[in-house]
Amino acid sequence: MEPAVLNVRDFSQDHRWLSINTATVRKQWPLDRIINECAQRGITAIAPWRDQVAAVGLDKIARQLRSSGVQLSGYCRGGFFPAPDAAGLAAALDDNRRAIDEALTLGAPCLVLVVGSLPGALTGQPLHKDISRVRNEVRDGIAATLQYARQMGMPLAIEPLHPMQAAERACINTLEQALDLCDQLDPEQTGALGVAVDLYHVWWDPKLAQQIQRAGRQRLLAFHVCDWLTPTRDLLNDRGMMGDGVIQLRQARAWVEAAGYAGFAEVEIFSDHWWAQPGETVLDTCIARHKAVV
Amino acid sequence: MEPAVLNVRDFSQDHRWLSINTATVRKQWPLDRIINECAQRGITAIAPWRDQVAAVGLDKIARQLRSSGVQLSGYCRGGFFPAPDAAGLAAALDDNRRAIDEALTLGAPCLVLVVGSLPGALTGQPLHKDISRVRNEVRDGIAATLQYARQMGMPLAIEPLHPMQAAERACINTLEQALDLCDQLDPEQTGALGVAVDLYHVWWDPKLAQQIQRAGRQRLLAFHVCDWLTPTRDLLNDRGMMGDGVIQLRQARAWVEAAGYAGFAEVEIFSDHWWAQPGETVLDTCIARHKAVV
Numbered sequence: 001m002e003p004a005v006l007n008v009r010d011f012s013q014d015h016r017w018l019s020i021n022t023a024t025v026r027k028q029w030p031l032d033r034i035i036n037e038c039a040q041r042g043i044t045a046i047a048p049w050r051d052q053v054a055a056v057g058l059d060k061i062a063r064q065l066r067s068s069g070v071q072l073s074g075y076c077r078g079g080f081f082p083a084p085d086a087a088g089l090a091a092a093l094d095d096n097r098r099a100i101d102e103a104l105t106l107g108a109p110c111l112v113l114v115v116g117s118l119p120g121a122l123t124g125q126p127l128h129k130d131i132s133r134v135r136n137e138v139r140d141g142i143a144a145t146l147q148y149a150r151q152m153g154m155p156l157a158i159e160p161l162h163p164m165q166a167a168e169r170a171c172i173n174t175l176e177q178a179l180d181l182c183d184q185l186d187p188e189q190t191g192a193l194g195v196a197v198d199l200y201h202v203w204w205d206p207k208l209a210q211q212i213q214r215a216g217r218q219r220l221l222a223f224h225v226c227d228w229l230t231p232t233r234d235l236l237n238d239r240g241m242m243g244d245g246v247i248q249l250r251q252a253r254a255w256v257e258a259a260g261y262a263g264f265a266e267v268e269i270f271s272d273h274w275w276a277q278p279g280e281t282v283l284d285t286c287i288a289r290h291k292a293v294v
Numbered sequence: 295m296e297p298a299v300l301n302v303r304d305f306s307q308d309h310r311w312l313s314i315n316t317a318t319v320r321k322q323w324p325l326d327r328i329i330n331e332c333a334q335r336g337i338t339a340i341a342p343w344r345d346q347v348a349a350v351g352l353d354k355i356a357r358q359l360r361s362s363g364v365q366l367s368g369y370c371r372g373g374f375f376p377a378p379d380a381a382g383l384a385a386a387l388d389d390n391r392r393a394i395d396e397a398l399t400l401g402a403p404c405l406v407l408v409v410g411s412l413p414g415a416l417t418g419q420p421l422h423k424d425i426s427r428v429r430n431e432v433r434d435g436i437a438a439t440l441q442y443a444r445q446m447g448m449p450l451a452i453e454p455l456h457p458m459q460a461a462e463r464a465c466i467n468t469l470e471q472a473l474d475l476c477d478q479l480d481p482e483q484t485g486a487l488g489v490a491v492d493l494y495h496v497w498w499d500p501k502l503a504q505q506i507q508r509a510g511r512q513r514l515l516a517f518h519v520c521d522w523l524t525p526t527r528d529l530l531n532d533r534g535m536m537g538d539g540v541i542q543l544r545q546a547r548a549w550v551e552a553a554g555y556a557g558f559a560e561v562e563i564f565s566d567h568w569w570a571q572p573g574e575t576v577l578d579t580c581i582a583r584h585k586a587v588v
Contacts, residue, residue: 204460
């Protein structure tokens with residue numbers, strides 16, 4: 001089903017380029033246990049979430065990462081800029097600065113931004129419907145955050161989210177839209193601002209190959225994999241394990257690598273099914289599928 | 295929440311521009327009853343589905359439409375071109391020709407195309423994952439069908455479907471992609487090929503206004519409304535009644551009308567909630583919301 005030969009790094013012999021987004025086993029284990037389980041399996045990178053870090057303690061996690069030799073492929077997450085009022089916006093900008101500080105403490109290569117959308121929509125009570133307005137607010141929020149991020153040397157990775165999450169979670173919904181924003185806010189392509197390409201969100205896009213090529217090495221800060229199931233039974237928590245769905249993972253990896261990306265393939269699976277399995281099974285399956293189909 | 299004044303036709307005084315896509319009350323009534331219920335309420339247009347027509351009888355429905363004065367805003371649907379094999383493709387092309395014949399018998403202004411995608415995906419067993427391949431097959435299928443449609447004088451309206459339906463139902467997922475295909479297959483903009491703009495599928499698109507303008511009068515063959523709920527609980531059957539969600543309906547209507555569209559606003563709601571209400575309630579609510587928020 002995939003073209004026979006694609007010009008990609010060989011993942012079949014080991015899993016040195018595998019990273020685990022720690023949401024994948026968040027229901028099974030706290031973060032310190034996740035780090036140990038990864039280290040025991042030779043998984044050398046993770047992308048943790050702020051709440052998971054906070055639950056164990058930032059400094060403790062930072063020490064554990066150093067001692068275990070596990071590095072980060074990204075830190076989840078900043079963003080959620082649109083707010084009901086000026087106080088809310090100020091709080092959001094503060095919070096993004098704290099996320100940058102934490103990312104630095106943990107040695108993350110980038111802070112991933114889920115940019116937010118209509119205020120209140122996430123709790124089912126959108127305060128307004130003006131998606132153009134929140135897109136402008138997101139632009140301004142990223143611009144403000146980017147100033148601090150540049151000072152601190154922490155790259156920001158805008159993650160376009162699937163259009164089915166446009167109302168609640170992110171009003172940036174295509175790679176083209178994210179890259180337009182990068183060009184606007186960082187025209188010199190300094191590396192301070194780029195994108196996180198999560199195939200779950202963008203696999204369907206007829207312009208995907210073209211926009212990955214456009215992004216290039218300077219903008220491609222993270223690469224996330226999982227799979228799109230048919231049928232998909234839930235808009236949020238029914239992602240598939242790599243190989244169980246219809247995304248042409250290796251084709252997409254060939255595209256990002258041709259564009260200059262040479263980092264981790266980060267597995268991020270929000271799934272009621274996989275959260276109900278033993279964490280060991282999930283990690284072992286991630287390793288096997290990483291070698292076989294990513 | 296909407297801009298105070300938009301340059302649109304006044305829908306507030308009557309519902310002459312309301313059309314009911316008959317899937318909206320398909321669980322309540324057969325098509326002949328739907329036509330009667332619409333006619334009784336002064337609803338002058340519908341968009342029926344082929345299976346609903348077949349269940350009552352094509353000629354009977356054609357006669358009923360003539361006698362009741364109810365016209366069509368479109369006929370649902372052709373498409374589903376990608377097939378497992380050459381025999382399947384031939385059958386799909388045959389079926390599209392029959393859909394055109396039926397549309398002519400019913401006096402439809404256009405045949406709406408839901409173009410299809412990965413063969414087998416709709417039943418949970420995709421035969422392959424090559425979305426580029428099915429996009430090419432869709433292009434060729436539309437090209438072949440367009441020949442017959444031109445002969446018969448029946449315009450084809452490509453309906454871009456939401457990216458969350460890209461695997462199973464349609465591999466054309468943005469208005470830009472649909473218009474690129476129109477430009478390729480009908481560069482002279484003859485009116486034989488255009489698009490159906492269903493706001494449920496395209497409301498999230500940052501290029502929506504731009505692409506509606508690009509489409510223009512010759513390509514804008516149908517305009518569908520409903521609403522996007524937060525949260526959305528099902529990928530297929532949780533559409534909202536106009537006004538209950540976050541789509542800026544009047545803004546979008548201003549865009550299509552500025553581009554030259556002067557036809558019906560067709561209500562198409564697939565919803566387990568609304569299918570469980572009395573059909574009378576659904577139609578009366580559609581009329582009220584059409585006047586108030588569309």
